[in-house]
Amino acid sequence: MADILNEQQFASDNYSGVCPEAWAAMEAANAGHAPAYGADAWTQRASDAFRELFETDCEVFFAFNGTAANSMALASLCQSYHSVICAESAHVETDECGAPEFFSNGSKLLVAPSADGLLTPDSVRAVAERRSDIHYPKPRAVTITQSTETGRVYSVAQLQVLSEACRSLGLRLHMDGARFANACAALQLSPAELTWKAGIDVLCFGGTKNGMAVGEAILFFERALAEDFDYRCKQAGQLASKMRYLSAPWVGMLENGAWLRNARHANACARRLVDAVADVPGIAAIFPVEANAVFLSAPPDVLDGLRARGWRFYTFIGGGARFMFAWDTAVERVDALARDIRACA
Amino acid sequence: MADILNEQQFASDNYSGVCPEAWAAMEAANAGHAPAYGADAWTQRASDAFRELFETDCEVFFAFNGTAANSMALASLCQSYHSVICAESAHVETDECGAPEFFSNGSKLLVAPSADGLLTPDSVRAVAERRSDIHYPKPRAVTITQSTETGRVYSVAQLQVLSEACRSLGLRLHMDGARFANACAALQLSPAELTWKAGIDVLCFGGTKNGMAVGEAILFFERALAEDFDYRCKQAGQLASKMRYLSAPWVGMLENGAWLRNARHANACARRLVDAVADVPGIAAIFPVEANAVFLSAPPDVLDGLRARGWRFYTFIGGGARFMFAWDTAVERVDALARDIRACA
Amino acid sequence: MADILNEQQFASDNYSGVCPEAWAAMEAANAGHAPAYGADAWTQRASDAFRELFETDCEVFFAFNGTAANSMALASLCQSYHSVICAESAHVETDECGAPEFFSNGSKLLVAPSADGLLTPDSVRAVAERRSDIHYPKPRAVTITQSTETGRVYSVAQLQVLSEACRSLGLRLHMDGARFANACAALQLSPAELTWKAGIDVLCFGGTKNGMAVGEAILFFERALAEDFDYRCKQAGQLASKMRYLSAPWVGMLENGAWLRNARHANACARRLVDAVADVPGIAAIFPVEANAVFLSAPPDVLDGLRARGWRFYTFIGGGARFMFAWDTAVERVDALARDIRACA
Amino acid sequence: MADILNEQQFASDNYSGVCPEAWAAMEAANAGHAPAYGADAWTQRASDAFRELFETDCEVFFAFNGTAANSMALASLCQSYHSVICAESAHVETDECGAPEFFSNGSKLLVAPSADGLLTPDSVRAVAERRSDIHYPKPRAVTITQSTETGRVYSVAQLQVLSEACRSLGLRLHMDGARFANACAALQLSPAELTWKAGIDVLCFGGTKNGMAVGEAILFFERALAEDFDYRCKQAGQLASKMRYLSAPWVGMLENGAWLRNARHANACARRLVDAVADVPGIAAIFPVEANAVFLSAPPDVLDGLRARGWRFYTFIGGGARFMFAWDTAVERVDALARDIRACA
Structure with a gap:
């Protein structure tokens, strides 16, 4: 079965398992009884670890x-008759089956055109100022993905001009950080620099793709925005009774730096692949490779050839073949893939 | 810290940890890569284990x-302008912060008076036939809890007359089985006998209190009711990407009978306590002890005395002191509690 | 057909037609073209008339x-995970088919026991302080009906102690004024005295039962609460395109006092009936008659006799026979009813 | 004031008043008492008039x-995790402030590119078959506008191929008929031919723009789709208590053909304008003029000149200047506008 599993390993980074650090913490948490619903010591410790890592006294919540996480965060920034501006490739728009609209009871997503999934002040402004009548839902928030669905990262400078534009337009700025760790690793910047210091109001920090079994953290840097958010989590079916199993893995990830090591490895694998095929004729990276994703354009017969050799990858995003790398990607498999690309080309 | 944890152990059965069988399966699942969103082998195996255990080809879904689980199941039986009949002590009414109303976008819960949290055909009929005008939300479903919030169990005969009444009234019958295993253990009956054979349409089978870290299963015995339910789970934020960590523990619980052993142990502890204090003056069980809960009436100074000795228990339900027992309850602690009750009385 | 209509006339005050003053204004508004969605002169004039009548610069909205009106007003005071305290006989609880829950996406109504449908500081406090954990929706608003569904009115003193209790509990106070005019007439007090001067935050002023064809006004006395409420109306399908037909009748009602005359007449008819049957054996008023409703307890055969003589009335509210009076109730019919009650008793 | 009003009269057809036939019926209905909530004779008569006009035993509901009307109809065809396909210029997408998403609790609108706002089988199919995974809301309905927001009409042949495509794709077909009468007038076809005979499942027939004060009718041609729709109307705040004022005008409109006369006049005015300026240099119709809208492209200084002469029109739709005509448009004003266009060009 190992071969089959390895063949699958570049389809998505959520095909990966739980990393040893997260597992060990979960195992340590599995001792005796503990109060439910987050009143346990592990949840306190994980929350404090976030506050230390982000160098600020933010509000921390855990969702499944x-x-x-993203839908609740956006709903907390909007009423149902408001709207949220996002890139046309944003996961909340393309792959959540209407979840943001469901959690908010109808807040519309307004799609802004974007290159590489990156929003700019101009693209946001164009959408925000498109209409100002009551027949159109009033924009109240912007959501960006860091790193993006196309493997790009926003620089601090990009974040700052964007957040300034948002502030001037009366818009809150939310960051979908399903792959936030990869952005930190890519930019070699601290979580604080990439979030609240750059004007982010709310961050959803993804644990699953980073090496956990289940669970995301929601961080409100402006505490007032988090008023009664614990009730929202409860009502929306996102309050774990045995919370320690959601929070302890974060302790394992954050306290010893596994979150960053995991992301660095995944990013390095992406870099390794794209470098290895840089000189292969007919093969080209569609987007600059900045995080843990590689999108390759290749002739159809090359892709068919790769599939015939057992490789699995998505082709429905961005127009090419997407290869995703995770904390547990085997370097040998990356090299094997590169060889096969060269052979098929 | 161990002492403190032990002292806490009767406040709720969700203070317990993960049982060895569930843990071992989760550990086994944590090997290599696996397809996301339930397309993995563990999820298939867990679903099949449910179908085998329930002796029927039911539809199986996993929620966090x-x-x-209960809110989505009820929403699938109703439109927003319909209503759901429940006992006044039902968890969905008293302790879910409006989750059923949120998931259904407004389906009202109609509360039926009940003794011990058990609904009867008469109590359901009285509510169902209270009104028939469009100013009142049309009843479409009944939800019962098995075992109940007060530690009672519905017999097969009770379930059958209830489900017949529901059918004749055009109502679907949902079972909140947060402690379904405890009911099976109490009645020494099979899951099939207590569900679809007795007229239950949908069951939410609780894994968390039964010994898992996170996760419940939703079983539709009438498959047509499950149409597009996978989309509902996705939109409502209840589709795990690394699904194997939700499904594998069920394999561990179901394939070797841990689900039933765990419940038997918990029930036995409840029985042990109530038997041990049966002759203590001033102490009485408020409800017959049938599952894993004991509700004791006791003079206030007795309860104060117990608290002073470090015991933790809830008093906001049912008017007395609630003691809950779990798969990992230490018998010695039950005996110690019984001794202290006798000493304080 | 006239006889049949007259026989029906005490079942509800919404069986009445449009009063001449409202009609004349609507007719005057039906001249030429006018901007849509409330940008017309009639809507401005009606809004100003409300501000003059209430002696304050409130925000005014019109709903169908x-x-x-009540559901949107309550939704504006709550998030979905909050709750609203109301009397058990409140229309929002008993006769709106889950509308408050629908518009708010799940805010639960918490029912307070009450005598005559009147809430007291104690009854509100008991519910508000029942729970303070996140498993129970946090109370954020109280709704009262003035006059109540049982024909009672809150005095200014009662409103004041209630609003003080609400303020101390962090609760907003909403008034369902479907029959607000009847309360003003009964108490001979100004709209201002019965609302913002007594601590009411939001009033829904009923136009339909008061003599209009369609339409209610929503008045926010604290303007900040009305932020973006126009968007809420639009999204919820409550923004009339030809708004003048909703607003002009208010001009007709408010500018010449028809709203108060109409209510006085209805109240007087109720008083006339209850006085006329005060000495009839076996007949008694269930509630003090303060507005335009009379609830009579009477032996079943008396009620049957009345029905046999063609009278129509509801018996599902308050345990007796309800007779409602409107702006256009014919005094002769009231007298005829009184005679028939005496004859049947 | 008359001059000003006349100047405004081409901005929208909902600037118009109530036509004499609708007014007379409303006035006739304003006699004596009548049962509330649609149990009156006028509502029965209006419903029957629809069934006669459409030559079928359809279910009829009235909304404000x-x-x-459109949002409730679409919600009845979908669950929250489903989606609705519409043209990018569809009113439900561009001008309803998220109402469809609110009423459905999250059903996403999937926008199909279209020429002139007309959907084709290919455009629908392309969207419907775009995705089939649970991360994307499953399409369950298509909505078309007849006549379209750009003044086009679907022919019977176009409707038939579209409805066949819908059926083969498992999609219901809804028609937003805010200007349905104009389409009937344009095509000289019966309501039946343009709806159920051509495969339409649900029609929202607009009364407001057609000459009424308020109110739309919702017609379900497949009666099973209307199950419990009366409860939906009630809960969503769309059940009028004095229903006769919503239904009687329809009697006035339908029984003597006013609905069609009104639409013919409006269409004729549009035709008159576009014919009158056909030879003016620099002026061109952007869309074929088929119903009651004219979209003209014109140099900016021409539009400025028209505004300076007091004409009012929208320019935010379709890229040109939109002139809308209603049942009460004065022919002399159309001619005056044509002269001014010629003068300014």
């Missing part, structure tokens, strides 16, 4: 998955 | 917690 | 009916 | 406005 990214769908819910 | 009971709040969501 | 009371279901929507 | 088009926002609600």
Whole structure:
């Protein structure tokens, strides 16, 4: 079965398992009884670890998955008759089955055109100022993905001009950080620099793709925005009774730096692949490779050839073949893939 | 810290940890890569294990917690302008912060008076036939809890007359099985006998209180009711990407009978306590002890005395002191509690 | 057909037609073209008339009916995970088919026991302080009906102690004024005295039962609460395109006092009936008659006799026979009813 | 004031008043008492008039406005995790402030590119078959506008191929008929031919723009789709208590053909304008003029000149200047506008 599993390993980074650090913490948490619903010591410790890592006294909540974390965060910034501006390739628009609209009871997503999934002040402004009548839902928030669905990262400078534009337009700025760790690793910057210091109001920090079994953290840097958010989590089915199993893995990830090591490895694998095929004729990276994703354009017969050799990858995003790398990607498999690309080309 | 944890152990059965069988399966699942969103082998195996255990080809879904599982199941039986009949002590009414109303976008819960949290055909009929005008939300479903919030169990005969009444009234019958295993253990009956054979349409089978870290299963015995339910789970933030960590523990629980052993142990502890204090003056069980809960009436100074000795228990339900027992309850602690009750009385 | 209509006339005050003053204004408004969606002169004039009548610079919105007006007003005071305290006989609880829950996406109504449908500081406090954990939706608003569903009115003193209790509990106070005019007439007090001067935050002023064809007004006395409420109306299907037909009748009602005359007449008819049967053996008023409703307890055969003589009335509210009076109730019919009650008794 | 009003009269057809036939019926209905909530004779008569006009035993409901009528109709065809396909210029997408998403609790609108706002089988199919995974809301309905927001009409042949495509794709077909009468007038076809005979499942027939004060009718040609729709109307704040004022005008409109006369006049005015300026240099119709709208492209200084002469029109739709004509448009004003266009060009 190992071969089959390895063949699958570049389809998505959520095909990966739980990293040893997260597992060990979860195992340590599995001792005796503990108060439910987050009143346990592990949840306190994980929350404090976030506050230390982000160098600020933010409000921290834990949700089961990214769908819910992002949807609840956006709903907390909007009423149902408001709207949220996002890139046309944003996961919340393309792959959440209407979850943001469901959690908010109808807040519309307004799609801004974007290159590489990166929003700019101009693209946001164009959408925000498109209409100002009551027949159109009033924009109240912007959501960006860091790193983006196309493997790009926003620089601090890009974040700052964007957040300034948002502030001037009366818009809150939310960051979908399903792959936030990869952005930190790519830019070699601290979580604080990439979030609240750059004007982010709310971050959903993804644990699942980073090496956990389940769970995302929602960080409100402006505490007032988090008023009664614990009730929202409860009502929306996102309050774990045995919370320690959601929070302890974060302790394992954050306290010893596994979150960053995991992301660095995944990014390095992406870099390794794209470098290895840089000189192969007919093969080209569609987007600059900045995080843990590689999108390759290749002739159809090359892709068919790769599939015939057992490789699995998505082709429905961005127009090419997407290869995703995770904390547990085997370097040998990356090299094997590169060889096969060269052979098929 | 161990002493403190032990002292806490009767406040709720969700203070317990993960049982060895569930843990071992989760550990086994943590090997290599696996397809996301339930397309993995563990999820298939867990689904099949449910179908085998329930002796029927039911539809099986996995959700993160009971709040969501019950709310989504009820929403699938109703439109927003319909209503759901429940006992006044039902968890969905008293302890879910409006989750059923949120997931259904407004389906009202109609509360039926009940003794011990058990609904009867008469109590359901009285509510169902209270009104028939469009100013009142049309009843479409009944939800019962098995075992109940007060530690009672419905017999097969009780379930059958209830489900017949529901059918004749055009109502679907949902079972909140947060402690379904405890009911099976109490009645020494098979899951099939207590569900579809007795007329239950949908069951939410609780894994968390039964010995898992996170996760409930939703079983539709009438498959047509499950149409597009996978989309509902996705939109509502209840589709795990690394699904194997939700499904594998069920394999561990179901394939070797841990689900039933765990419940038997918990029930036995409840029985042990109530028997041990049966002759203590001033102490009485408020409800017959049938599952894993004991509700004791006791003079206030007795309860104060117990608290002073470090015991933790809830008093906001049912008017007395609630003691809950779990798969990992230490018998010695039950005996110690019984001794202290006798000493304080 | 006239006889049949007259026989029906005490079942509800919404069986009445449009009063001449409202009609004349609507007719005057039906001249030529006018900007849509409330940008017309009639809507401005009606809004100003409300501000003059209430002696304050409140925000004024128009909705199609009371279901929507009350539900939107409550939704503006709550998030979905909050709750609203109301009397058990409140229309929003008993006769709106889950509309408050629908518009708010799940805010639960918490029912307070009450005598005559009147809430007291104690009854509100008992519910508000019942729970303070996140498993129970946090109370954020109280709704009262003035006059109540049982024909009672809150005095200024009662309103003041209630609003003080609300303020101390962090609760907003909403008034369902489907029959607000009847309360003003009964108490001979100004709209200002019965609302913002007594601590009411939001009033839904009913136009339909008061003599209009369609339409209610929503008045926010604290303007900040009305932020983006126009968007809420639009999204919820409550923004009339030809708004003048909703607003002009208010001009007709408010500018010449028809709203108060209409209510006085209805109240007087109720008083006339209850006085006329005060000495009839076996007949008694269930509630003090303060506004335009009379609830009579009477032996079943008396009620049957009345029905046999063609009278129509509801018996599902308050345990007796309800007779409602409107702006156009014919005094002769009231007298005829009184005679028939005496004859049947 | 008359001059000003006349100047405004081409901005929208909802600037018009109530036509004499609708007014007379409303006035006739304003006699004596009548049962509430649609149990009156006028509502029965209006419903029957629809069934006669459409030559079929359809289910008929009355709502206050088009926002609600269309949103409720679409919600009845979908669950929250489903989606609705519409043209990018569809009113439900561009001008309803998220109402469809609110009423459905999250059903996403999937926008199909279209020429002139007309959907084709290919455009629908391309969207419907775009995705089939649970991360994307499953399409369940298509909505078309007849006549379209750009003044086009679907022919019977176009409707038939579209409805066949929908059926083969498992999609229901809804028609937003805010200007349905104009389409009937344009095509000289019966309501039946343009709806159920051509495969339409649900029609929202607009009364407001057609000459009424308020109110739209919702017609379900497949009666099973209307199950419990009366409860939906009630909960959503769309059940009028004095229903006769919503239904009687329809009697006035339908029984003597006013609905069609009104539409013919409006269409004729549009035709008159476009014919009158056909030879003016620099002026061109952007879309074929088929119903009651004319979209003209013109140099900016021409539009400025028209505004300076007091004409009012929108320019935010379709890229040109939109002139809308209603049942009460004065022919002399159309001619005056044509002269001014010629003068300014």
